[in-house]
Amino acid sequence: MAAAQSERDRDAPSALCSEFLSFSAKDTAARWLAAADLQQEIYRHLAAYVPRILCVGPSGCSSREEQREEQREELACQLLLLAPLEWLLLGAEPAAGLAALQENNSPSPLCGHVFKVGEPTYSCRECAADPTCVLCMQCFLGSVHKEHRYRMTTSGGGGFCDCGDAEAWKKGPYCHKHTPTSSSRDSEEDPVALLPADMVSRSSSIFSVLLRYAVAMLTWDQEDQLPAGLEPPDRGDSYYCMLFNDEVHTYEQVIYTLQKAVNCSQKEAVSFATTVDRDGRKSVRYGDFQFCDQAKSVIVRNTSRQSKPLRVHVMHSSVVAHQCFALKALSWLGQIIQYSDGLRRILCQVGLQKEEGEYSSLVDKLMLNDSKMWKGARNIYHQLLMNSLLMDLKYKKIFAIQFAKNYRRLQTDFMEDDHERVVSVTSLSVQLFTVPTMARMLMVEEDLMTTIIRTFVDHLRHRDLQGRFQFDRYTAQQAFKFGRVQSLIGDLKYVLISRPSEWSDQLRLKFLEGLDAFLELLKCMQGMDPVVRQVGQHIEMEPEWEAAFTMQMKLTHIISMIQEWCSSDERVLIEAYRKCLSALSVCHSGLPDGEQPISLSLAGHCVETFRYQVSQDKVSIHLPVCRLLAGLHVLLSRTDVANRYPEQLPLGELSPPLLIELPLRCLVLCAQVHAGMWRRNGFSLINQIYYYHNVKCRVEMFDKDIIMLQAGASMMDPNHFLMIVLSRFELFHIFSSADCRKRYSEANKDVIQQNNTLIEEMLHLVIMVVGERYVSGVGQVEAFDEVRREIIHQLSIRPMAHSELVKALPENGNKETGLERVIDTVASFKKPGVTGRGLYELRPEWSKHFNLYFHHYSRADQSKAEEAQRKLRRQNGEDTALPPPPPPPLCPLFASLVNLLQCDVLLAVEGAVLQWAVEPSGGGWTESMLQRVLHLVGVALLEEQQQLENSSGEDDVTFNYTCKITRPGEAPSTSGSVLALLESLQNAPHLEVHKDMITWILKLVANIKTMRERTPSTSSVTVCQGQRPEETVRDKDKAERKRKAEMARLRREKIMAQMSEMQKHFINENKELFQQSMEELEASTSAAADSSPPSADSGGVSQVCVGPRRVGRAERRQLVTCILCQEEQEVRGHGRAMVLAAFVQRSTVLSKNRRKNLPDPEHHDPVFMHPDLSLGIYTASCGHIMHATCWQRYFEAVQLKEQRRQQRLRGHTSYDVENGEFLCPLCECLSNTVIPLLPHTHTPHQSVDHPCLEAWLKTTIQQVAALHWAHRKQSDGEAEGAEPAVPEGFRVDFTPHNPFSSSVSEMITTFSMSTYKVGLKLNPNETDPRVPVLSWSTCAFTIQSIERLLMDEEKPLFGSLPCRQDDCLSSLARFSSACWTAAPPTTTHTHFIRLLAALVPDSQVENTPCILDIDMFHLLVYSVMSYGSVHSLDQSGRRAVDSAHLHLLHLVTVAHLVQILLTSTTEEVCMDQDGGESEEEELTCQLYNTLRKHLGSVLPEVTSSWQLLSCVKAGILPFLRAAALFFHYLNSAAPPADLLGLIFTN
Secondary structure: OHHHHHHHHHHHHHHHHHHHHHOOHHHHHHHHHHOOOHHHHHHHHHHHHHHHHOOOOOOOOOHHHHHHHHHHHHHHHHHHHHHHHHHHHHOOOHHHHHHHHHHHOOOOOOOOOEOOOOOEEEEEOOOEOOOOOOEOHHHHHOOHHHHOOEEEEEOOOOOEOOOOOHHHEOOOOOOOOOOOOOOOOOOOOOHHHHOOHHHHHHHHHHHHHHHHHHHHHHOOOOOOOOOOOOOOOOOOOOEEEEEEOOOOOOHHHHHHHHHHHHOOOHHHHHHHHHHHHHHOEEEEEEEOHHHHHHHHHHHHHHHOOOOOOOOEEEEEHHHHHHHHHHHHHHHHHHHHHHHOHHHHHHHHHHHHOOOOOOOOOHHHHHHHOHHHOOHHHHHHHHHHHHHOHHHOHHHHHHHHHHHHHOHHHHHHHHHHOOOOHHHOHHHHHHHHHOOHHHHHHHHHHHOHHHHHHHHHHHOOOOEOOOOOEOOOOOOHHHHHHHHHHOHHHHHHHHHHOOOOOOOOHHHHHHHHHHHHHHHHHHHHHOOOOOEOOOOOOOOOOOOOOHHHHHHHHHHHHHHHHHHHHHHOOHHHHHHHHHHHHHHHHHHHHOOOOOOOEEEEEEOOEEEEEEOOOOOOOOEOOOOHHHHHHHHHHHHHHHOOHHHHOHHHOOHHHOOHHHHHHHHHHHHHHHHHHHOOOOHHHHHHHHHHHHHHHOOOOHHHOHHHHHHHHHHHHHOOOHHHHHHHHHHHOOOHHHHHOOOOOOOOOOOOHHHHHHHHHHHHHHHHHHHHHHHOOOOEOOEOOOHHHHHHHHHHHHHOOOOEOHHHHHHHOOOOOOOOOOHHHHHHHHEEEEOOOOOOOOEEEEOHHHHHHOOOOOOOOOHHHHHHHHHHHHHHHHHOOOOOOOOOOOOOOEOHHHHHHHHHHHOHHHHHHHHHHHHHHOOOOOOOOOHHHHHHHHHHHHHHHHHHHHHHHHOOOHHHOOOOHHHHHOOOOOOOOOOOOHHHHHHHHOOOHHHHHHHHHHHHHHHHHHHHHHHHOOOOOOOHHHHHHHHHHHHHHHHHHHHHHHHHHHHHHHHHHHHHHHHHHHHHHHHHHOHHHHHHHHHHHHHHHHHHHHHOOOOOOOOHHHHOOOOOOOOOOOOOOOEEEOOOOOOEEEOOOOOOOEEEEEEEEEEOOOOOOOOOOOOOOOOOOOOOOOOOOOOEEEEEEEEEEEEHHHHHHHHHHHHHHHHHOOHHHHHHOOOOHHHOOEEOOOOOOEEOEEEEOOOOOOOOOOOOEOOOHHHHHHHHHHHHHHHHHHHHHHHHOOOOOOOOOOOOOEOOOOOOOOOOOHHHHHHHHHHHHHHHHHHHOOOOOOOOOOHHHHHHHHHHHHHHHHHHHHHHOOOOOOOOOOHHHHHHHHHHHHHHHHHHHHOOHHHHHHHHHHHHHOOOOOOOOOOOOOHHHOOHHHHHHHHHHHHHHHHOOEOOOOEOHHHHHHHHHHHHHHHHHHHHHHHOOOOOOOOOOOOOOOHHHHHHHHHHHHHHHHHOOOOOOOOOHHHHHHHHHHHHHHHHHHHHHHHHHHOOOOOOHHHOOOOOOO
16 A cells, blocks of 8 residues: 555656646736635645645655755745745745845844854853843954953854844944944834835735744644645545654664664664754654554554653644645745845734734744644744844834743743753743843733742742742652753843843832742742751761752842842832841741740850750751841942931841841851761761852852841840850850860860861851951942952962863853953963963962951862962061951941950950960860961951051040950959960960961050050050060060071081082092093084184084984983872883873875875885875874873773763764773873883993994995895795805894883884874784884974974974973984884884885895985984894994984985985076085085986086075975984984074075
């Protein structure tokens, strides 16, 4: 049946093609125009043609057939379906009509370019109204914003360019292309009025018919029937088995199921699955109903075992065809309206026209059926909405109102939908809610803010008995829903992202209604996820905590934005404060009843409170209502509303003890966790504490808790506040005892340690409450000061990169930290060095603002910062005290906070700690505790000093801390005063580290007393008494410093004397060596002076890098550090192998013949490189060094990690592990191998022979003859003729000792195999004789490439390469000289014999190429590298390898000169050089004439010796430059100073 159906369908296209000739789009349009019912006529036409054009058979067997079929369908659709519509719409030939439309159109300035997935977008960080305002690349490059600070991202698809939208930009809303002109139409002008009346009527009718048709088909849920009027004339029994996309099943499941269900190959199944994922649906079988239903059953059965089955429908082919054409119709509408803004508005009118029934308009129907459509349909109609409704400002508002009305239902549908938000209609909220005027209009008219919040709360229905959110029992479905519901928070953020500058009464009303809804949400969060301390047994199962913190992080910016809205209007702020306080009262009323009231007495003060212990009762870290109130309280101070309208504020209803209760519990919980009291509660609590302080959450959590404590402390007696704090920290019994200054006794050491930590944390909390004033509204500061202080304290830890500073600062709703406005004032930028990144360093003048107890420091940060600052002060010759910086003045609402510093309870605590510190700590107190007390004393003294400096007279100063610390302790504890205790502690030997701080405090006390005693009535005796202890302290301090300086001077003199004695002793012991060295130096210097011009460098010996007179680097240890284990290691041949991360690749960058075919890798002979350099092997390195074993472990870990990754995710990495690639562990540079590090070459001994070229050639030819004889004997078993004479000590049967350890040899083989595998694209084969040649090749080609690069960039040959390239070339050259040790000796000998035969003819070597077909630099490198294996057979010890290198250089250089002369062209000379010929020119002509004599008349006669010499110089220079680099790195020879900046020219 299916076969017969397919046969009929194949005949259909030919029948359809015959109609093309007789079909007239113009006549059809005329007939439609004359029809009484246009919809009926068009439907009849579509019913007849659509099923015959679209979806007329199964998918093609090949991609080419499918492509041909798609082209046929497109052509038929255009000619038979769309062309009549265009004729009808335009009333003329379509091409001319559309051109006329576009010409007469006066477009709006909006760009409207819709972004594709992955397309770059640009947002100006200075001018964008919010981060969602973006530009396309074309508009960005044509705008003023390209000169500003901007952010570049890639689009996820779906948004459009905001160029031309004045509300999206603070300035520069237009690019050059979209700048309005005088001829541009006004935004209020109706563009429809510019169109002819008959076109308006026709277009309205056509758009209405087509849009109704498309909406009907896309929302059609019948699989076998069509809407009325669209039934095909001849209905066949042809069906499609249509598979739909979901986000539940994996690629592998779908592919496996399709192979089973429709009996297709894996390749076809993968193609099906890919199309389904991209477009949302795909037909997987075509035929009669039974045939397709069978496939559906198999798919459903195979995918329903573990989850819901895949969605599969058996659909009639005519239904599928009409749905396909509906999408094409929508795309056509989107294209047509681009030609005319008038047509766009008509389409908007049709889409939003009111209708009777369930749906108010066609657009309404599309939106509300969005979740029922497949992905492809959604994408197309979303794009049409953006091209039409969102580009027309009038109808954009109408659409926004419809969207807001349907918001709750749309979000509910989205919760049930399993598609991503990017393909949901709800994602259009970003286009509507981010427009400030529209967002406020929707807030006023449609209660948008309230709707969003209530929709959010309604979808989180899982609550505990107190009505708080509860996430611990979430099922997988509920967790999925929770993930989706978070998108509503994003919508709320869009609405609030731009605060209003002007308020209307309606806006105030609706915002406060929205605030009520938001407070209901916060009340559901208040106290959620409470914890109880586990005692005795560890918690069995970690409780869920991430969901609550995820919600908190999402809401952080919302809470901040609500506070910004409140701050912009006084009436709103006052009412918001009332509502928030009322909500907090409700939360407090829900606290457990029956708490036992208690009375606390300390230092003569008494306070009533209730018994509560964090270590025993429930406590929660989530207190958003309290924290919102704290934020609003600060705004009352910042805006001065509290002073101007005190009667309108419910300040009398505030209960300070209740305000501080919950935040204080939270901070005590953190302190107890730090003290180790909650260890048995597992990691969930530790994670919560971490995020509580983390930069992502702290602004609306930790910071607001501190502010709430500051607000409470400023409104209550400071002694009462501190007693409640001591009670909640469970420390009250320690400080309330009669003999508290005698450290309490406790047998349990753990309890003592816990209490010590709690005392430290309690003192730190007091420091924060009185000292953290860098919040606008608490202290008299601006936001600029707050960011600057954050940066100062981050850079006090260590210099940081820009990215590190950004991560350490909180972002606002616009993703800005304020860093750029501040950084240059406090830091200097240090340019990138070896680390590859620039760092900001704190300017020295800002170090005085460092606060050791900065509230955003973690313990680790505080320790690092303390160490760094003490070290800096020591380097500057200052004392190591770290006093608190002068605090900014407090705002009036918080002014009474300073009384905490001089209250009796704090003085009692300080006195107790100082008294404990008199005796060396036996565990009863800690130095951190003492350090905090000294810091508090310092803060109090600075506060008093500032008040004295700013006051007009002593009567104005109410802060008298110096007077209180001079009073002795209260009875019955009659020990000394705080000041007396400090003086007694100053010279305590066990407190040496705190001595400088105590000295600073005593100096400040004396200074304050001096300021108070400036009045004439004050007696001189008092001054003297006040200064006497200080003078004593100062004198002792000076004497101590003088004694230490004298001891250091004597120690330095002693060490210098010892070093001088050792030098003299060494010279006496080695007199002969020193004498010989001096004579050689003098001789070489004089020889250089004789042979050089007067201006030449007298140190000529240092200029030799090859031959017997070369000078290597000084014999020194080469120490390197492994980047993985940080262990230092000396580079030695027999040591542990050290390697350099590297990347080897094939390169044609130097190719002179790019048309040349690449060689066959199986038969390619690489021994002779052709001069065209058509293909080379290039090696690069990042310069980072590792142990070979560390690298192997790292690479194995990378491989294992890759194997564990899911198959479908493997394609997203930037490197191919299976091909040996990895990222450098430090800099993440792409690498695929490692180069072993080998030791430097030693300086040649002067005792060995250095024969001349003739003698060396004679010896080498004898050695080659002996090797020939040995090779023949080895291959044939015997050799003809007698054994040739060999030089003395040369043994062909000798096996040289490997100079390298096994690990180094293994790494040599590893890199050799990498060059082999990359160079030939073959699998590794260690026995292939080409392995060493390819290793030499990468050395030669890399040097040539870098030499050309330096020449092109006009940089010096030496001294201009970065460290990584320098290290790479050095390692590469030394590796290449040693790689023969990893190859069979016979292989390397054979290579040397063949290479030498190219320079010195050898009758026994065959197939030697022509001298013109050899690249001479490669020949030089190969010859030098391979000679090492031949030299290793010489056991005489009298011949040096350096002479051979020099002679090989001479031979290859002469060969290269011959090459140049044979290929030089001098016919183009048009002028001769004036004057006589130089010696160089004469010698060049002699060599040229010698060649002519041997070659006959092949070479032309040259008359210009100057031109010939110029050709020789130009040709030989690149070779000599490359040779200089090669021998420089091979022999580790330092270049002379005069070459470091020299750029070689002809």
